[in-house]
Amino acid sequence: xxxxRLILLPxxxxxxxxxxxxxxxxxxxxxxxxxPEAPADPGVARAVAVVPGARVTMxxxxxxxxxxxxxxxxxxxxxxxxxxxxxxxxxxxxxxxxDAGNSWVAVxxxxxxxxxxxxxxxxxAAGAILLPDALALEPGADGAATAVRFxxxxxxxxxxxxxxxxxxxxxxxxxxxxxxxxxxxxxVEAQLIRAALNPPLDLSxxxxxxxxxxxxxxxxxxLAAALAVSPLILVVAEAVRDDMAARDAxxxxxxxxxxxxxxxxxxAAPLAEAEARLAVLPPPDGVxxxxxxxxxxxxxxPQSELDSLTVDPEGGLRASLRxxxxxxxxxxxxxxxxxxxxxxxxxxxxxxxxxxxxxIVGAAR
Numbered sequence: 001x002x003x004x005r006l007i008l009l010p011x012x013x014x015x016x017x018x019x020x021x022x023x024x025x026x027x028x029x030x031x032x033x034x035x036p037e038a039p040a041d042p043g044v045a046r047a048v049a050v051v052p053g054a055r056v057t058m059x060x061x062x063x064x065x066x067x068x069x070x071x072x073x074x075x076x077x078x079x080x081x082x083x084x085x086x087x088x089x090x091x092x093x094x095x096x097x098x099d100a101g102n103s104w105v106a107v108x109x110x111x112x113x114x115x116x117x118x119x120x121x122x123x124x125a126a127g128a129i130l131l132p133d134a135l136a137l138e139p140g141a142d143g144a145a146t147a148v149r150f151x152x153x154x155x156x157x158x159x160x161x162x163x164x165x166x167x168x169x170x171x172x173x174x175x176x177x178x179x180x181x182x183x184x185x186x187x188v189e190a191q192l193i194r195a196a197l198n199p200p201l202d203l204s205x206x207x208x209x210x211x212x213x214x215x216x217x218x219x220x221x222x223l224a225a226a227l228a229v230s231p232l233i234l235v236v237a238e239a240v241r242d243d244m245a246a247r248d249a250x251x252x253x254x255x256x257x258x259x260x261x262x263x264x265x266x267x268a269a270p271l272a273e274a275e276a277r278l279a280v281l282p283p284p285d286g287v288x289x290x291x292x293x294x295x296x297x298x299x300x301x302p303q304s305e306l307d308s309l310t311v312d313p314e315g316g317l318r319a320s321l322r323x324x325x326x327x328x329x330x331x332x333x334x335x336x337x338x339x340x341x342x343x344x345x346x347x348x349x350x351x352x353x354x355x356x357x358x359x360i361v362g363a364a365r
Contacts, residue, residue, distance in 0.1 A: 005044040006196040007125055009051045011151045026193045039124035047128035048196040051116055053164030054153045056132040057107045060160055075105040095201035106132050106203055113203055130203035134162040136195035140180035147181045148188050175302050290317050290341055290361050297335035301328050317361040322354050329357050
């Protein structure tokens with residue numbers, strides 16, 4: 001009989017992970033908790049670990065045909081502006097394409113995914129499939145977003161949305177989608193079991209081949225030894241990763257500031273100088289304030305996104321938007337007007353099943 005172990009990986013490395021052992025039809029054979037200090041019987045043929053989605057970027061993308069490696073590379077390129085770390089430090093997984101040609105994509109820091117796999121291996125679940133918690137849920141009915149609490153975070157899943165966020169941000173991230181909160185443990189468990197029997201994707205495989213031979217084994221042994229001494233090392237590793245990501249983001253922001261204002265002195269602090277200049281540019285309260293208002297308006301309209309943003313010191317902001325329908329532009333314009341700004345349409349055209357609009361953001365008259 002084929003059995004599957006469903007593991008709910010905790011957010012903290014020093015906590016034990018609840019698990020279920022399932023038969024081929026999803027019936028529960030065993031319940032328990034595992035950890036490096038109390039590993040489970042490794043005899044189960046297959047393990048699926050539901051991992052914290054707060055560490056994962058999840059998007060539904062239309063990707064070109066190709067091999068698995070090519071699709072992963074295409075996904076990383078498509079999400080390059082949404083990711084805080086360079087592609088070589090990221091791991092991507094791509095699910096099967098639906099009838100419309102869209103695939104779910106999940107991207108996580110390579111160090112975080114490797115730490116998850118090492119923790120699971122030491123806990124008796126070597127080779128476990130890694131499935132982000134939001135993608136282990138089922139979309140809500142009639143366009144709603146299913147909402148399930150995992151620890152301190154809330155996982156959201158709709159037909160076109162998968163994200164794990166702090167509870168106070170759930171409504172902002174869900175946008176116009178109503179939230180269907182699932183609280184009954186048996187209802188949550190049923191969704192997780194169905195996902196474990198047929199995972200939509202798997203983050204367990206590194207994008208690149210790791211170091212080979214003796215070097216690879218030494219690295220693995222060193223990681224295992226460190227984790228055996230203290231699982232809290234994973235928390236330290238995550239802190240280092242966040243610090244490095246922050247430094248990468250700061251470097252890109254400084255480069256962008258110098259690109260926007262090429263006359264900045266070499267000795268000037270680029271971010272502080274750019275903020276000072278943006279604050280005095282039109283529209284009212286500066287271009288940065290207008291850009292923030294535009295981002296907020298786009299978040300309120302499902303499937304709308306910003307393609308490009310150009311600073312125009314004389315007229316405000318010029319932006320290229322992509323949205324699902326022509327009437328979406330009216331909703332975005334109304335949201336901007338509510339914040340005391342105008343949105344002037346320059347052009348609107350069809351663009352591969354989407355709508356592309358060029359607009360100018362200015363002060364209300």
